Amino acid sequence: xxxxxxxxxxxxxxxxxxxxxxxxxxxxxxxxxxxxxxxxxxxxxxxxxxxxxxxxxxxxxxxxxxxxxxxxxxxxxxxxxxxxxxxxxxxxxxxxxxxxxxxxxxxxxxxxxxxxxxxxxxxxxxxxxxxxxxxxxxxxxxxxxxxxxxxxxxxxxxxxxxxxxxxxxxxx
Amino acid sequence: xxxxxxxxxxxxxxxxxxxxxxxxxxxxxxxxxxxxxxxxxxxxxxxxxxxxxxxxxxxxxxxxxxxxxxxxxxxxxxxxxxxxxxxxxxxxxxxxxxxxxxxxxxxxxxxxxxxxxxxxxxxxxxxxxxxxxxxxxxxxxxxxxxxxxxxxxxxxxxxxxxxxxxxxxxxx
DNA sequence: TATCTTAATTGATATAGGTCAATAGGATTG
DNA sequence: CAATCCTATTGACCTATATCAATTAAGATA
Numbered sequence: 001x002x003x004x005x006x007x008x009x010x011x012x013x014x015x016x017x018x019x020x021x022x023x024x025x026x027x028x029x030x031x032x033x034x035x036x037x038x039x040x041x042x043x044x045x046x047x048x049x050x051x052x053x054x055x056x057x058x059x060x061x062x063x064x065x066x067x068x069x070x071x072x073x074x075x076x077x078x079x080x081x082x083x084x085x086x087x088x089x090x091x092x093x094x095x096x097x098x099x100x101x102x103x104x105x106x107x108x109x110x111x112x113x114x115x116x117x118x119x120x121x122x123x124x125x126x127x128x129x130x131x132x133x134x135x136x137x138x139x140x141x142x143x144x145x146x147x148x149x150x151x152x153x154x155x156x157x158x159x160x161x162x163x164x165x166x167x168x169x170x171x172x
Numbered sequence: 173x174x175x176x177x178x179x180x181x182x183x184x185x186x187x188x189x190x191x192x193x194x195x196x197x198x199x200x201x202x203x204x205x206x207x208x209x210x211x212x213x214x215x216x217x218x219x220x221x222x223x224x225x226x227x228x229x230x231x232x233x234x235x236x237x238x239x240x241x242x243x244x245x246x247x248x249x250x251x252x253x254x255x256x257x258x259x260x261x262x263x264x265x266x267x268x269x270x271x272x273x274x275x276x277x278x279x280x281x282x283x284x285x286x287x288x289x290x291x292x293x294x295x296x297x298x299x300x301x302x303x304x305x306x307x308x309x310x311x312x313x314x315x316x317x318x319x320x321x322x323x324x325x326x327x328x329x330x331x332x333x334x335x336x337x338x339x340x341x342x343x344x
Numbered sequence: 345t346a347t348c349t350t351a352a353t354t355g356a357t358a359t360a361g362g363t364c365a366a367t368a369g370g371a372t373t374g
Numbered sequence: 375c376a377a378t379c380c381t382a383t384t385g386a387c388c389t390a391t392a393t394c395a396a397t398t399a400a401g402a403t404a
Binding site: 100112115117120121124126 | 215283329
Binding site: 333334 | 390391392393394
């Protein structure tokens with residue numbers, strides 16, 4: 001645990017700042033101590049698709065680019081001023097070698113993230129926009145107060161206009 | 173590696189047979205040696221939603237139910253006669269303890285599965301049905317010859333009718 | 345081969361959601 | 375306070391996909 005702490009670095013970003021932009025070879029993953037961030041992909045048409053929101057106690061990064069040490073395709077941007085802990089790729093490899101138990105920690109972490117994503121996929125397959133919005137709000141409590149409407153729409157895969165209309169149907 | 177082999181069991185299932193049904197506490201995960209299977213969720217309306225196809229060299233299981241040792245919500249069904257290797261939950265825990273390096277193996281395996289799912293989510297957010305069908309066929313080569321049309325539709329989250337029409341638009 | 349069963353296709357229509365344009369709030373800045 | 379800039383909402387219309395029903399095709403079984 002001391003070893004782990006020794007390789008974590010404190011990072012502060014303010015709202016609107018980027019932790020990562022496409023094309024960068026990704027050297028860090030980030031743990032959110034405070035604040036809120038989004039990871040998104042911008043396609044050829046300029047549409048943004050939110051892969052992940054990260055709030056307190058979540059990890060965020062481009063796991064594909066990080067694992068395979070290839071250039072990223074994602075943006076990671078702070079939606080609120082945020083405090084993070086970062087871990088460098090080389091240090092993480094060092095930790096895996098020196099304290100293999102961390103493989104277990106990250107194995108379980110990754111499995112949980114995998115399961116969460118699977119739920120998201122199922123939700124998309126099964127439910128309509130309204131129900132997915134409600135599910136989203138309950139699984140990320142109070143997130144709708146911290147995140148712009150259009151970002152939630154981009155997460156759910158609908159337009160902001162449609163989400164706005166959908167929200168009207170169950171507010172009073 | 174010998175330890176690993178010693179806890180794997182050979183399982184054969186024929187087309188149409190189930191490896192898993194909802195309500196079961198999941199004791200096994202499966203590695204596909206030969207054949208093809210599907211994992212799906214059936215919702216309250218009776219609609220089926222395919223979470224995963226598994227072909228040769230893939231792992232399949234209900235990872236949520238397995239990790240947390242809770243009753244499954246999924247069906248896993250063979251769509252071809254299949255040969256599998258199964259590993260029992262208790263044996264996997266034993267392996268993690270006796271040969272912690274397996275944490276590393278499964279950490280990387282899970283990370284790759286996570287990344288594959290992330291691509292599926294992105295694909296759903298970005299692309300229309302036609303492009304997703306094409307992407308599906310290229311990422312699971314020749315799968316369209318092994319899997320029923322309605323199963324592919326259930327994987328993509330569209331109706332079989334619609335998928336049928338979409339396919340017409342680029343065949344000659 | 346004839347029959348039965350299941351899957352795929354086609355047609356007609358309905359609906360959810362997208363697109364584009366306009367307007368209205370809120371917040372921020374000079 | 376006014377001006378500006380975003381964001382959210384609303385309206386009118388359009389498109390992709392769903393739904394339901396009928397038909398055809400393909401596979402399995404006797």
